[in-house]
Amino acid sequence: MATEPPFFEKYKAIFQSSANEKEESAMVDVFEELELPLVDIGHLNLGPFERQECIETMARAATEWGFFQIVNHGIPEELLNRLEHEQVKVFQQPFDNKSEENFLNLSVQSYRWGNPLATSLRTLSWSEALHISIKDISEMDEYNNLRSTIEEYAEKVNVLAQRLAEHLAQNLGIRASYFRDNCSPSSSSLRMNRYPSCPYSSMMFGIIPHTDTDFLTIVSQDQVGGLQLKRDGRWVSVKPNPKALVVNIGDFYQALSNGKYKSITHRVIANQESERYSAAYFYCPTYETVIESCSRPSLYRKFSFKEYREQIQKDVKATGGKVGISQFLL
Numbered sequence: 001m002a003t004e005p006p007f008f009e010k011y012k013a014i015f016q017s018s019a020n021e022k023e024e025s026a027m028v029d030v031f032e033e034l035e036l037p038l039v040d041i042g043h044l045n046l047g048p049f050e051r052q053e054c055i056e057t058m059a060r061a062a063t064e065w066g067f068f069q070i071v072n073h074g075i076p077e078e079l080l081n082r083l084e085h086e087q088v089k090v091f092q093q094p095f096d097n098k099s100e101e102n103f104l105n106l107s108v109q110s111y112r113w114g115n116p117l118a119t120s121l122r123t124l125s126w127s128e129a130l131h132i133s134i135k136d137i138s139e140m141d142e143y144n145n146l147r148s149t150i151e152e153y154a155e156k157v158n159v160l161a162q163r164l165a166e167h168l169a170q171n172l173g174i175r176a177s178y179f180r181d182n183c184s185p186s187s188s189s190l191r192m193n194r195y196p197s198c199p200y201s202s203m204m205f206g207i208i209p210h211t212d213t214d215f216l217t218i219v220s221q222d223q224v225g226g227l228q229l230k231r232d233g234r235w236v237s238v239k240p241n242p243k244a245l246v247v248n249i250g251d252f253y254q255a256l257s258n259g260k261y262k263s264i265t266h267r268v269i270a271n272q273e274s275e276r277y278s279a280a281y282f283y284c285p286t287y288e289t290v291i292e293s294c295s296r297p298s299l300y301r302k303f304s305f306k307e308y309r310e311q312i313q314k315d316v317k318a319t320g321g322k323v324g325i326s327q328f329l330l
């Protein structure tokens with residue numbers, strides 16, 4: 001039984017119409033490979049001087065890059081390997097199983113692939129994903145050891161995300177309990193991504209360019225590479241570091257920090273030879289949480305997570321993509 005999503009069958013019209021369009025083949029343009037700022041967050045546990053320096057390094061990276069990598073993050077390598085191992089196994093299931101409505105007893109549309117609204121190669125993602133709300137994990141079927149591993153990981157990565165969010169808030173005048181008050185482990189989600197190798201890699205994205213909607217995202221990735229971020233108008237590849245997790249600022253932290261921290265557009269490019277796996281943890285507030293800039297004059301108007309989500313859904317329907325935080329500028 002086929003395990004791969006039927007990209008060609010479903011998007012036949014797009015592939016046919018783009019076959020003659022030279023413009024499309026230049027889609028994945030030139031990029032350079034740069035090392036992201038690398039932060040040893042083990043320093044948070046040293047003396048006050050090292051701790052302060054570490055916090056400032058992260059705040060600078062969040063301001064200048066919107067992205068950084070962390071080492072000595074406290075999540076055991078063994079757990080990250082186990083998570084990837086379970087992830088590989090679940091995606092090896094037949095496509096028909098994965099696309100069943102109640103796959104693993106998760107909510108509808110937890111398994112996603114391609115982009116149902118794609119109208120061109122530019123808007124099509126050559127990937128499949130399991131998008132799991134943390135609140136649904138307890139009801140999830142155990143498949144090999146997937147559920148229990150996700151449970152273990154979600155608990156640890158949530159503590160890490162909260163710590164990072166709090167440290168980044170330190171110089172912004174945001175009260176210390178802000179994230180504890182507005183985020184709960186069940187308001188966040190985990191997205192397990194698989195990027196199959198792609199015969200048309202130069203024409204395809206693994207994930208189309210986007211910003212993340214949350215406060216911050218923590219990404220664990222394998223060694224294949226392909227994640228790129230936009231920096232000063234140019235695409236930069238994130239060189240995988242086996243010891244590091246990637247952290248990026250999402251739209252909510254950009255609004256909360258009144259534009260100081262940047263929610264940066266990123267994408268994944270497809271790879272002709274290798275498949276790639278990543279797991280992204282989206283640190284989110286509860287639906288009712290109202291996000292308001294931390295300083296005056298506010299660049300953004302107040303909005304709730306619920307309102308933001310509804311706006312994304314409208315934008316995706318109307319334009320095929322997310323418009324993002326710029327719509328909330330005053």
Ligand SMILES: O=C(O)CCC(=O)C(=O)O
Pocket residue numbers: 191193207212219221227266267268277278279280
């Ligand atoms: O696969 C990656 O490295 C990044 C994934 C990502 O950007 C996302 O899931 O939002």
Ligand SMILES: [Fe+2]
Pocket residue numbers: 210211212266280
């Ligand atoms: Fe993302």
